[in-house]
Amino acid sequence: MQNLPKLQAVFFKSGSGREPVRDWLMSLTKDERRQVGTDIAYVQFKWPIGKPRVDHLRGSVWEVRSRLENRIARVLFVVAGSEMVLLHGFVKKTQKTGGDEINLAEHRWKEWQHAERK
Numbered sequence: 001m002q003n004l005p006k007l008q009a010v011f012f013k014s015g016s017g018r019e020p021v022r023d024w025l026m027s028l029t030k031d032e033r034r035q036v037g038t039d040i041a042y043v044q045f046k047w048p049i050g051k052p053r054v055d056h057l058r059g060s061v062w063e064v065r066s067r068l069e070n071r072i073a074r075v076l077f078v079v080a081g082s083e084m085v086l087l088h089g090f091v092k093k094t095q096k097t098g099g100d101e102i103n104l105a106e107h108r109w110k111e112w113q114h115a116e117r118k
Contacts, residue, residue, distance in 0.1 A: 005044035007084040024089040032068045039066045061105050076105035
């Protein structure tokens with residue numbers, strides 16, 4: 001029997017067709033992309049889970065927490081049905097995930113929902 005993911009990861013796509021999380025991932029080194037991808041896949045198969053791999057931030061927004069060689073990365077996402085919508089990726093510069101980062105994810109989530117209704 002094949003072990004299937006509980007969530008399907010999908011990239012947020014802006015109205016102009018950009019996929020900011022995919023673009024951000026491509027800016028990382030190959031090893032860093034592999035680590036972030038492994039962490040996202042872990043969440044896909046093990047959802048629902050909590051710390052240390054995932055943390056709830058606010059409202060519908062969650063974060064995948066990735067430890068890279070000398071820095072920490074986060075991918076903010078929401079769960080919509082069986083989809084894990086990847087909204088925003090960044091390298092942390094402070095201990096706490098900033099409000100601006102969460103606000104951007106929430107804005108993209110609203111944009112996603114609006115586009116889905118069309």
